[in-house]
Amino acid sequence: MCGIVGIFNKSEAANYVYLGLHALQHRGQEAAGIVSTDGDTFYVHKGKGLVNEIFNKKGVISSLKGRIAIGHNRYSTFGDESIANVQPLNAHFDLGDIAIAHNGNLVNANGIKRRLVSEGAIFNSNSDTEVIIHLIARSSKTSFFERLVEALSMIKGAFSLVIMREDELYAVRDPWGFRPLVMGKLDDAVIFASETCAFDLIGAEYIRDVEPGEIVVANRDGIHSYRPFEKQKEHKCVFEYIYFARPDSLLWNRYVYSIRKKMGEVLAIESPVDADIVIPTPDSGVPAALGFAKQSGLEFDFGLIRNHYVGRTFIEPAQSIRNFGVRLKLNPAKDVLDGKRVVVVDDSIVRGTTSRRIVKMIRNAGAKEVHLRIASPPVISPCFYGIDTPTKKELIASSHTIEEIRKYSTADSVAYLSLEGLKSIMGEEGFCFACFSGDYPIEFER
Numbered sequence: 001m002c003g004i005v006g007i008f009n010k011s012e013a014a015n016y017v018y019l020g021l022h023a024l025q026h027r028g029q030e031a032a033g034i035v036s037t038d039g040d041t042f043y044v045h046k047g048k049g050l051v052n053e054i055f056n057k058k059g060v061i062s063s064l065k066g067r068i069a070i071g072h073n074r075y076s077t078f079g080d081e082s083i084a085n086v087q088p089l090n091a092h093f094d095l096g097d098i099a100i101a102h103n104g105n106l107v108n109a110n111g112i113k114r115r116l117v118s119e120g121a122i123f124n125s126n127s128d129t130e131v132i133i134h135l136i137a138r139s140s141k142t143s144f145f146e147r148l149v150e151a152l153s154m155i156k157g158a159f160s161l162v163i164m165r166e167d168e169l170y171a172v173r174d175p176w177g178f179r180p181l182v183m184g185k186l187d188d189a190v191i192f193a194s195e196t197c198a199f200d201l202i203g204a205e206y207i208r209d210v211e212p213g214e215i216v217v218a219n220r221d222g223i224h225s226y227r228p229f230e231k232q233k234e235h236k237c238v239f240e241y242i243y244f245a246r247p248d249s250l251l252w253n254r255y256v257y258s259i260r261k262k263m264g265e266v267l268a269i270e271s272p273v274d275a276d277i278v279i280p281t282p283d284s285g286v287p288a289a290l291g292f293a294k295q296s297g298l299e300f301d302f303g304l305i306r307n308h309y310v311g312r313t314f315i316e317p318a319q320s321i322r323n324f325g326v327r328l329k330l331n332p333a334k335d336v337l338d339g340k341r342v343v344v345v346d347d348s349i350v351r352g353t354t355s356r357r358i359v360k361m362i363r364n365a366g367a368k369e370v371h372l373r374i375a376s377p378p379v380i381s382p383c384f385y386g387i388d389t390p391t392k393k394e395l396i397a398s399s400h401t402i403e404e405i406r407k408y409s410t411a412d413s414v415a416y417l418s419l420e421g422l423k424s425i426m427g428e429e430g431f432c433f434a435c436f437s438g439d440y441p442i443e444f445e446r
């Protein structure tokens, strides 16, 4: 879970990357960084917190000079939260300077790292991304491009990357295509970003997706595309559609918003409820709840009001604050809920804690019945490709039946979208459903 942006050939490139990161803030709120270059020097600024907190000090953005820049929003899925792990990672090696920003998780980084360390390599961070820099720097090939291809052929897993040198920008998607990466243009500049919502803010035009297994190079010779890797079966992450991507993004040629709404519609067909109103868990449950209400002919309303100023940083520090839990974020609108039979729609259940608290909250606000409808199948297996899910043990659906989950949540009924229902929307092929099926396209190597 991370957001990446890269831009080539634009004056004040860092400014556009900053705006892109701002639009991609939902993909990571823990830390962010930008590296830019004027063709000679690399300029770096990184920090912990939200994009505007890190870059809003006077002079910070203007110190990031040049016409090429890349940026990264971090949501740690690998490595700890230390500043050394904040990306873009940059380094100097025999061919000059390099900076890299990575979205995804590698599944064989540990083994490669152990080998490199035994051969004398020194690692600055414990992020899996640093392995890529080492492999490029240690390659015996001569050209940068050959070294890049050699390095990327050795790694497995999810990697959408933007990589910059003094005079060029590379964009890469792994051969399985787990994470998104789109390409756009802004005047004479080429721009890459995790999602199209970044282009909308900047005023860039979406051109196309970087394809699975593709390397796109932008330099003074123009824009060139290469497909040097062995072809793999495509496995785009379906959870991007369910929860992670922004609803206004065009993801793999389909709008996230429409897909989420459709998930709610199919859920209503599969598991209808005799009720008075449909409410979402804001914000992630909104499109699915609209779809559910439309399909079932029930009134849609906002029964839970969200405080938008609660960040992870606020929730995390003290146990005493954490105990306030979901109440920090959500509060019921009592007049909407009182005396009603309520359907509450959420996008997913992970540990189950949110659902339990929400059901209690709705009932305490006077609801007569509370029916929980989840617009995705039960999450039964952790993700090794870049979505931050807990261990299998902590996933409530991995060890509990739906009836047990109903009891735990204290709802009157619970139903999930079926995997077949999800596939009827997405198609059988081309997606990774591992979190719902346990069928992993590539095994994680310890």
Ligand code: AMP
Pocket: 243, 281, 284, 346, 347, 348, 349, 350, 351, 352, 353, 354, 355, 387, 388, 389
């Ligand atoms: P839980 O209490 O763990 O069941 O949390 C489920 C809620 O977290 C759902 O309402 C989702 O919107 C949201 N969610 C789903 N997946 C993730 C994730 N990987 N990281 C953070 N939040 C998530």
